[in-house]
Amino acid sequence: MSARKGWGALLREALPDFSWRGKVDVRRESLAGLAGAVLVIPQAITFAYLVGLPPEYGLYCAVFVAFIASLFGNSAMVGGPNTAVSILLSVTVLQYAGRGSPLYIEYVLILSLMVGVIQLGIWLFRGASLFRYFSPAAITGIKAGVGILLITSALEGALGLAPLSARFFYEKFLVAAGGWNEFVSPCALLVSGITIASGLLMKRRWPRMYIVGAVVVGSIAGLAIVGWRGPVDSQIELLGHVLLKPFPLMWPHMGPEHWVIVEGMFPNAVAIAVLGLAQSLVIARDLNAGATVNLHKETFAQGLSNLLSPFFSTFAGSGSFNRTSVAAQMGACTPLSGMVSAVAVAVIACLLGPFFTYLPMPAIAGVLALVGIGMIQWKEARPLLRERIDGAVYVLTLLAVTLLGLEVGIMVAAGLSVAFFMASVSRVELQIVREGPGERIAVTGNLFYASLDHLSAHLRQGPAATTLLDLSRVPYCDASAKALFESIRRERMLHGGKLEVVPA
Amino acid sequence: MRTVLIAAMAYALASIAPATALARPTIEELKARRVLDDYESNVVYGYNIVMETQRYAPRYTGNRLRCTSCHLNAGTQPDAFPLNVAGIYPKWRAKNGVRNGIGLRIRDCFLYSLNGVMPPEEAPEVLAVAAYIHYLSEGEVIGRTPDHWGVPTLPDTNVEPNPARGGEVFQRNCAACHGKDGAGTGPFPPLWGPDSYSAGAGFNSIPKTAGFIWANMPPGGPRLTHQQANDVAAFLNLQLRPFDPREGKLKKLFERIVHALSAAWAGDKP
Numbered sequence: 001m002s003a004r005k006g007w008g009a010l011l012r013e014a015l016p017d018f019s020w021r022g023k024v025d026v027r028r029e030s031l032a033g034l035a036g037a038v039l040v041i042p043q044a045i046t047f048a049y050l051v052g053l054p055p056e057y058g059l060y061c062a063v064f065v066a067f068i069a070s071l072f073g074n075s076a077m078v079g080g081p082n083t084a085v086s087i088l089l090s091v092t093v094l095q096y097a098g099r100g101s102p103l104y105i106e107y108v109l110i111l112s113l114m115v116g117v118i119q120l121g122i123w124l125f126r127g128a129s130l131f132r133y134f135s136p137a138a139i140t141g142i143k144a145g146v147g148i149l150l151i152t153s154a155l156e157g158a159l160g161l162a163p164l165s166a167r168f169f170y171e172k173f174l175v176a177a178g179g180w181n182e183f184v185s186p187c188a189l190l191v192s193g194i195t196i197a198s199g200l201l202m203k204r205r206w207p208r209m210y211i212v213g214a215v216v217v218g219s220i221a222g223l224a225i226v227g228w229r230g231p232v233d234s235q236i237e238l239l240g241h242v243l244l245k246p247f248p249l250m251w252p253h254m255g256p257e258h259w260v261i262v263e264g265m266f267p268n269a270v271a272i273a274v275l276g277l278a279q280s281l282v283i284a285r286d287l288n289a290g291a292t293v294n295l296h297k298e299t300f301a302q303g304l305s306n307l308l309s310p311f312f313s314t315f316a317g318s319g320s321f322n323r324t325s326v327a328a329q330m331g332a333c334t335p336l337s338g339m340v341s342a343v344a345v346a347v348i349a350c351l352l353g354p355f356f357t358y359l360p361m362p363a364i365a366g367v368l369a370l371v372g373i374g375m376i377q378w379k380e381a382r383p384l385l386r387e388r389i390d391g392a393v394y395v396l397t398l399l400a401v402t403l404l405g406l407e408v409g410i411m412v413a414a415g416l417s418v419a420f421f422m423a424s425v426s427r428v429e430l431q432i433v434r435e436g437p438g439e440r441i442a443v444t445g446n447l448f449y450a451s452l453d454h455l456s457a458h459l460r461q462g463p464a465a466t467t468l469l470d471l472s473r474v475p476y477c478d479a480s481a482k483a484l485f486e487s488i489r490r491e492r493m494l495h496g497g498k499l500e501v502v503p504a
Numbered sequence: 505m506r507t508v509l510i511a512a513m514a515y516a517l518a519s520i521a522p523a524t525a526l527a528r529p530t531i532e533e534l535k536a537r538r539v540l541d542d543y544e545s546n547v548v549y550g551y552n553i554v555m556e557t558q559r560y561a562p563r564y565t566g567n568r569l570r571c572t573s574c575h576l577n578a579g580t581q582p583d584a585f586p587l588n589v590a591g592i593y594p595k596w597r598a599k600n601g602v603r604n605g606i607g608l609r610i611r612d613c614f615l616y617s618l619n620g621v622m623p624p625e626e627a628p629e630v631l632a633v634a635a636y637i638h639y640l641s642e643g644e645v646i647g648r649t650p651d652h653w654g655v656p657t658l659p660d661t662n663v664e665p666n667p668a669r670g671g672e673v674f675q676r677n678c679a680a681c682h683g684k685d686g687a688g689t690g691p692f693p694p695l696w697g698p699d700s701y702s703a704g705a706g707f708n709s710i711p712k713t714a715g716f717i718w719a720n721m722p723p724g725g726p727r728l729t730h731q732q733a734n735d736v737a738a739f740l741n742l743q744l745r746p747f748d749p750r751e752g753k754l755k756k757l758f759e760r761i762v763h764a765l766s767a768a769w770a771g772d773k774p
Contacts, residue, residue: 054563100628102545223757230752231615231622232600240563240621257539354764358757361624 020334032332033340047081052099060314070338073301078323092268109310116307118273128295137390138413145401150372157365158192185235188362191222195366222360237361252310276318426451438466448478463495550636566620573693582652583719590641617705655715670739696743704748713737
């Protein structure tokens with residue numbers, strides 16, 4: 001795996017190259033970037049809520065993390081806040097501090113830094129090649145699972161169940177169903193419902209920008225209700241003032257006293273790093289199918305953007321499926337669109353800042369649900385479910401993510417990918433032809449410790465037989481296979497049989 | 505297990521610090537510590553919000569008041585709405601007609617007195633202020649109203665409060681700090697106008713304001729008489745201030761937009 005290239009090549013990967021300069025269509029890329037910026041703003045605020053941080057952090061993520069990832073990357077992938085990464089950040093840090101408290105923010109920043117360091121480590125050891133083995137079915141399963149998690153947390157937001165904690169996602173809904181009139185604020189539910197319904201209606205007409213339309217409709221509806229009934233009677237929570245700084249530079253508070261936390265968060269940091277990279281690299285791979293996209297360079301860009309994220313007072317992100325696909329549909333094919341998008345987010349967010357104050361939280365819950373619904377794509381899942389193995393990976397990953405949690409789901413997905421990959425590699429075909437008194441076996445496939453069962457069972461059937469074993473179509477034959485042939489040859493000699501091996 | 509370790513580390517570091525007579529560390533001691541646990545960091549955060557509300561809780565604040573504008577000395581001064589009240593919540597309040605936990609009480613302050621946006625139940629700012637109130641309430645008896653709670657109730661003077669006389673007293677005794685137009689100067693809070701408390705705030709009642717003025721104002725100077733305090737309170741009650749947020753019909757929303765636009769016009773932050 002480690003094709004040593006020397007330090008020069010590594011350095012070239014680590015510096016922004018503008019090799020796309022020549023073929024860039026500035027107008028098309030800028031338009032795609034602008035569309036991405038409009039699309040990301042409601043998502044950034046929503047995902048910051050998902051992480052448990054103030055909305056500013058999400059917007060900074062859509063600006064700085066996205067910009068660095070595009071600057072150092074070499075594809076049209078759009079980075080920034082990501083659902084799955086956001087969920088995992090919050091799950092990890094919640095073990096150590098109360099949601100949104102000063103310590104919580106400190107730990108989220110440290111965790112983001114750790115994710116960046118781990119991803120840079122993966123880059124240094126050429127780990128991007130490993131993500132080729134991450135099964136697309138598993139990624140689709142994770143996406144669908146995250147979609148379900150998003151819908152449940154949106155329901156929590158809409159019903160006001162967030163302070164409740166439950167072991168399994170459905171427990172909260174049982175509570176809500178039991179104490180319906182005590183928990184549920186009808187106005188908040190109405191605003192969420194309007195947001196979701198308008199989004200689903202607009203999805204047909206404007207498949208790219210329907211979320212933005214839904215936010216606008218939901219906010220107007222929410223504001224009308226708040227204005228008419230007053231903030232006390234309507235019980236609708238508003239976002240509050242959003243104070244953006246053009247350069248939110250900061251030095252995260254870190255020291256030896258954080259070692260215990262770092263140690264505790266490490267396994268989840270690895271999970272986040274792997275999940276972020278898996279998504280980003282799958283996106284980059286699908287985007288430039290056939291073209292020259294350097295996955296190692298993309299890994300470096302992701303790692304660097306996450307490593308630097310705490311210094312811009314924000315959290316880790318990764319590539320985004322929905323924003324990248326919109327950018328690609330609008331004709332973006334270079335990193336320029338991502339950079340334009342990041343700058344445009346900064347400008348638009350600063351201009352719109354005062355309006356964010358009156359963004360109703362139930363409308364944000366509605367966006368969460370819409371993003372979740374968008375992630376469960378039946379179109380992607382159907383072909384997978386027709387295949388036996390892909391279907392199994394998809395269903396098992398989905399179940400693991402929804403029932404056992406995202407961090408377990410990722411491990412299950414990785415394990416299943418490897419397992420089914422091994423299973424497919426270890427399949428060996430035997431062509432058995434009778435030749436006079438003996439038989440001739442032509443073997444196709446790799447012969448190694450895991451793939452020998454079938455062949456050895458066949459060979460041990462008749463100890464007195466004569467067999468010619470043709471290994472000319474065996475690319476790899478390991479020591480345990482050779483030992484097996486040797487022991488069978490001895491056995492056959494005792495019983496008067498014969499085993500002849502034609503090596504590759 | 506990890507939290508135990510962190511707690512142990514924090515405890516070890518805390519025990520290195522010089523022992524004080526008080527069981528609870530002061531805010532300065534907490535701020536000087538290198539490691540704080542979740543509760544302590546929330547106490548410090550809550551203290552910061554109380555002292556510098558615009559800086560630490562800008563999201564939900566709508567005017568230029570700070571918590572400590574009414575809860576004097578960061579909520580430690582007796583007879584000035586001291587904040588050592590964790591033991592008397594939850595309780596029923598006539599204001600909203602429901603059982604109020606300390607969280608809802610704090611959120612109400614953001615909505616009415618700070619004329620802002622009501623924070624969500626689990627907002628970090630609310631939890632931090634709650635932690636600070638809890639910290640101040642150490643040693644109080646649960647369920648018993650603390651001594652010098654709220655503000656004193658003034659005796660009946662048998663004379664109606666007179667706003668006109670109150671205005672004169674205000675210009676003579678209060679305007680030096682609070683400004684002739686009541687807009688406040690420097691650290692002294694605005695008493696009316698768009699940057700002060702709303703008409704729905706608890707302070708917008710003559711008996712409460714009079715008690716507060718009589719017990720605490722002017723600081724360090726000679727006290728006003730009961731009648732003077734009543735007069736000033738009546739004068740303050742007549743001034744223009746933001747609408748009560750309980751009034752709907754787009755009134756409050758309209759006011760907010762006008763306020764934001766005029767602030768933007770003046771060139772500073774809303």
